[in-house]
Amino acid sequence: MRTALIQMSVAADREENIARACAFLREAAARDTDVAVLPEMFCCPYQNHCFRPYGEAANGPAQAALSALAAELGMYVVGGSLPELSEGRVYNTSYVYDRQGREIAKHRKVHLFDIDVAGGQRFRESDTLSPGDQITTFETEFGILGLCICFDLRFEELSRCMCLRGARVIFVPAAFNMTTGPAHWELLFRQRAVDNQCFFVGVSPARDESASYVAYGNSLVTDPWGTVLCRAAGEETILYSDLDLSRVDAVRHQLPILSARRTDLYEVREK
Numbered sequence: 512m513r514t515a516l517i518q519m520s521v522a523a524d525r526e527e528n529i530a531r532a533c534a535f536l537r538e539a540a541a542r543d544t545d546v547a548v549l550p551e552m553f554c555c556p557y558q559n560h561c562f563r564p565y566g567e568a569a570n571g572p573a574q575a576a577l578s579a580l581a582a583e584l585g586m587y588v589v590g591g592s593l594p595e596l597s598e599g600r601v602y603n604t605s606y607v608y609d610r611q612g613r614e615i616a617k618h619r620k621v622h623l624f625d626i627d628v629a630g631g632q633r634f635r636e637s638d639t640l641s642p643g644d645q646i647t648t649f650e651t652e653f654g655i656l657g658l659c660i661c662f663d664l665r666f667e668e669l670s671r672c673m674c675l676r677g678a679r680v681i682f683v684p685a686a687f688n689m690t691t692g693p694a695h696w697e698l699l700f701r702q703r704a705v706d707n708q709c710f711f712v713g714v715s716p717a718r719d720e721s722a723s724y725v726a727y728g729n730s731l732v733t734d735p736w737g738t739v740l741c742r743a744a745g746e747e748t749i750l751y752s753d754l755d756l757s758r759v760d761a762v763r764h765q766l767p768i769l770s771a772r773r774t775d776l777y778e779v780r781e782k
């Protein structure tokens with residue numbers, strides 16, 4: 512499964528961002544990509560005061576553009592995330608389109624990013640955003656795949672639930688920052704991959720030192736052994752990674768963690 516990680520710059524102009532994402536998607540399709548992944552808030556600066564004005568309702572312009580392009584290019588598109596407007600609320604939402612342009616998954620960020628690190632990053636998504644209440648997986652010809660957004664990655668139960676549903680690859684549009692990124696980004700992706708013995712694909716916006724929220728970049732893929740298969744730096748780029756999904760079965764067979772769980776003693780289960 513060829514995956515393209517589109518680590519794009521996010522500008523102040525929403526239409527420019529959508530056009531930029533589309534140009535990158537075309538570039539990825541020209542390299543025979545099966546699944547192209549955009550970053551968290553790919554068409555909106557990551558700032559609380561931007562989320563509502565940059566937001567769109569169901570079938571809004573960014574969603575329409577991604578769906579049309581997925582159909583035209585015959586490629587799955589994991590549409591990063593964008594501010595979704597629904598019933599007066601704003602959600603941080605990721606849409607997935609199949610090769611026919613059909614919306615096959617929609618994930619609203621479940622864990623809102625509210626942190627206040629002494630001398631470092633402060634952010635309160637809950638000032639403007641509402642949380643989702645669903646765990647998101649979807650079916651493809653590659654099997655079941657999972658989806659969560661950025662801060663969701665920190666909550667191991669969520670990844671485990673997707674894994675127990677059968678997800679072999681978990682996509683994570685994300686925007687860590689210059690406080691938490693160097694400390695936790697790679698660690699978390701490797702840890703989730705080793706724990707669940709599946710692939711994790713993290714895609715960030717490119718770093719913009721002049722932005723009020725500076726994204727870490729470092730988009731990456733970790734495999735079921737915890738190896739980092741590819742990793743960007745801060746710049747705008749596309750990374751390509753061919754995921755050999757048979758590695759999931761091989762690692763689970765050789766190191767039987769999931770099957771050796773003592774579910775008579777403890778359990779992670781969906782509500």
Ligand SMILES: NC(=O)CC(=O)C(=O)O
Pocket residue numbers: 624660661662663665685686687688691692
């Ligand atoms: N931006 C996020 O949602 C999460 C993040 O930056 C972190 O967990 O660190």
